[in-house]
Amino acid sequence: MLREHEIEIRVRYQETDGQGRVHHANYFTYFEQGRTELLRAAGYSYREIEIQGWMLVVHEVTCKYHQPAVYDDLLRLCTKVVLARGARVVNEYQVFRDQTLIAEGRSVVACISREGRVVRLPDALLSDLGAEVE
Amino acid sequence: MLREHEIEIRVRYQETDGQGRVHHANYFTYFEQGRTELLRAAGYSYREIEIQGWMLVVHEVTCKYHQPAVYDDLLRLCTKVVLARGARVVNEYQVFRDQTLIAEGRSVVACISREGRVVRLPDALLSDLGAEVE
Amino acid sequence: MLREHEIEIRVRYQETDGQGRVHHANYFTYFEQGRTELLRAAGYSYREIEIQGWMLVVHEVTCKYHQPAVYDDLLRLCTKVVLARGARVVNEYQVFRDQTLIAEGRSVVACISREGRVVRLPDALLSDLGAEVE
Amino acid sequence: MLREHEIEIRVRYQETDGQGRVHHANYFTYFEQGRTELLRAAGYSYREIEIQGWMLVVHEVTCKYHQPAVYDDLLRLCTKVVLARGARVVNEYQVFRDQTLIAEGRSVVACISREGRVVRLPDALLSDLGAEVE
Numbered sequence A, B, C, D: 001m002l003r004e005h006e007i008e009i010r011v012r013y014q015e016t017d018g019q020g021r022v023h024h025a026n027y028f029t030y031f032e033q034g035r036t037e038l039l040r041a042a043g044y045s046y047r048e049i050e051i052q053g054w055m056l057v058v059h060e061v062t063c064k065y066h067q068p069a070v071y072d073d074l075l076r077l078c079t080k081v082v083l084a085r086g087a088r089v090v091n092e093y094q095v096f097r098d099q100t101l102i103a104e105g106r107s108v109v110a111c112i113s114r115e116g117r118v119v120r121l122p123d124a125l126l127s128d129l130g131a132e133v134e
Helices: A026-041 A047-050 A123-128 B024-040 B046-051 B123-128 C026-041 C047-050 C123-128 D025-043 D046-051 D123-128
Strands: A006-012 A054-065 A074-085 A088-097 A099-115 B002-008 B055-065 B074-085 B088-097 B100-114 C004-010 C054-065 C074-085 C086-096 C099-113 D004-010 D054-065 D076-083 D088-097 D100-113
Touching: A006 A026, A026 A047, A026 A054, A026 A074, A026 A088, A047 A054, A047 B046, A047 B055, A047 B123, A054 A088, A074 A123, A099 C054, B002 B024, B024 B046, B024 B055, B024 B074, B055 B088, B055 C074, B055 D004, B074 B123, B074 D100, C004 C026, C026 C047, C026 C054, C026 C074, C026 C086, C026 C099, C047 C054, C074 C123, D025 D046, D025 D076, D025 D088, D025 D100, D046 D054, D054 D088, D076 D123
Parallel strands: none
Antiparallel strands: A006 A074, A054 A099, A054 B055, A074 A088, A088 A099, B002 B074, B055 B100, B074 B088, B088 B100, C004 C074, C054 C099, C054 D054, C074 C086, C086 C099, D004 D076, D054 D100, D076 D088, D088 D100
16 A cells, blocks of 8 residues: 655756746646656556556646746655545645755546546555555 | 636647647646736736746646647637735636636736745736736 | 648747747747648648548657747747658748747658558648649 | 766656657757756756856757657667867767667757857866867
8 A cells, every 4th residue: 555655856947937947837747747656656557557448637736836946956746645536536746855845736636438437446556545445 | 907818729739648638737838828918918018027027926726627628629718817916916717618618727826026025016017907906 | 732831929938948948849849830730721630630540740850049039929930841742741940030030940740540550641632732642 | 078878768648749659849858858967977067057157058959750659668868979169069869768769869059158149168068078178
């Protein structure tokens, strides 16, 4: 059971904008990377999950920005699973540079089939993400 | 006084992802474009505002995704000012394809000086965005 | 027969980088938009072409940067077809701000089937892009 | 003297497009990351270089695409310095997935001062990148 995972992200030049800061939209790309790596650390490949016919689509995201991050910063992204039930996974994120909290976010993803129907996530996955299988 | 503005956005191929949908982070780029064009319609240039020393930084964003948008969709983005007071502007957004609501979001931007201090927006701008000047 | 087409592109904040300039990779996104709109002006929808089973994949691109473009610049992109034969289309691009040449590029795209085989473009399209049908 | 450097890049979902492949423009972002890491491996920080008043701007880029890369691929990017002289650095790039060549590119960057004048790169840097100091 894995409910929390941490990765490092080095800020690319392309991710900054004319204010010299990481453009705010890029944090959602970081969060997505956090979800991928949390799954990998739990023994899953999101690529495999998609190939097998489940697709996780983002239903809702939010982010608060506390401090700017700049080019070449080495950020630490902490990704948590706060809920994994039925067809839904809720994650929370915190981005740090050293001990400074840069940003924090939250996302809700929903599992759909290739035909676009909302479907329950595989039980093993729900269980490994720490959810009670109901 | 202008509190609402609408633009059209044609989805670029680069904005889609492997699910064949507009990647969720790109809506924040659309919203930013909506803010720029609302300001322009109100007689302002955000570029001018930055040159004169005010910088609007994003403090918080959120987006809910209702329907996927795909490559070449012609989207309609409606941007509203729901609050413009002191150093803060709060916007709300709705993205439509024809009559279908695709996504809706909200952002809080804060005004800072070149030195990074939070500063009050110019009175004329606050007034033209429909806020009461206090 | 249409071999040349022009569109306007307003630079988005997200497209700039920490140097305050349009990040060089974004010109390829502009070029792609130029190809889409040239096809549309010729009576085609690239989305339709993909749905019908042809896929245009980029084989080679190049770009030279002459002057920086900045946020909110209104750029003019001129897209030309310099060759459309068999499975290949070669385009050239020029980006202007007023009379100033900002960048110029070239791309080679190849047509493949859903199975990934290189296939001849539809004759009508080759013909409408100004190529001799051989 | 360091003229060659290799990094690994894990393909992010956001970097793919509706064709399920890495969008071609993203390779230039990878190449930029390659340049940053080659400099770091040579004992330099490009961020420091910019802070001290030198700015490396991209003058020309090109890329050929041999095989598609997809989400979650672990790519290997090899960055070479083929010339570092005066105000110019020429790099070449190869992107591999295992032994398969995915793409190869080339870039010319020029060094300018804060005022936008073309200026000679610092001698130590030219020397460490393997160029003869003339």
